[in-house]
Amino acid sequence: MRILVLGAGGYLGxxxxxxxxxxxxxRVLVGGRSPGADVAVDLAADRPHLLAGAxxxxxxxxxxxCAGATGGDAVTLAEVNARGPAALCAALRAAAPGARLVHLGSAAEYGPGTPGLxxxxxxxxxxxxxxxATKLAGTVAVASSGLDAVV
Structure with a gap:
């Protein structure tokens, strides 16, 4: 089985x-922006057709x-956490529609909650x-993609 991990350079990845x-x-492949990546992709910037080619x-x-940003300004967070998963889903529909997508969400999507509960x-x-908010937007993109996907 060929498994592509995006964001492998991060803590969870x-x-x-x-x-x-x-x-x-x-057979694990690493995808990302780093020079050592097996698959060169930038979810925050690449157009879906370029991602589909890769x-x-x-x-x-x-x-x-596993790709995501936990800090930075709202634009950076939106590019990586919201746009990234949406572009990835579009690319997967075009290039690998049968691939299973596992997307890492965040408890922050639920808000602060009640302390102790x-x-x-x-x-x-x-x-x-x-x-x-941006992680939730990414989750919605994945959940509504029509792909074999889980968050």
Whole structure:
């Protein structure tokens, strides 16, 4: 199985990549902006047709999207956390519509909640700031993409 991990250079992406590489039969490809990436992609800037070209060459069976920004101004957060997943979904529909997409969401999509109480995933989303709002926009893009996707 060919698995493409986006955002493998980040904290969560590094752990995900390490665990996937330990699976028998897994061929893990790293996608991103770094020079050492197996698949050169920039979810924040690349047009969907360019992403589709890179995805077609990689021919992944699954894509794990760990890419995201946790800080920066609202524009940076929107480019990476909202636009990125939307562009990725458009590219996957064009180049690898049968690939499974696993997208990492965030508890910040639900807002601050009540101190001391857990927030269930069935609760309504109410992000309190740009990070949570942009992560929620990415989740909506993935969930409504029509792809074999999970957040």
């Amino acid at each position: 590094g752990h995900v990549t390490e665990r996937l590489r330990a699976l028998p039969g897994a 995805l077609a060459k990689a021919a992944p069976d699954a894509v794990v999207n 857990r927030v269930a995933e069935s609760e309504p989303c109410a992000p309190a700031g740009p990070y949570g």
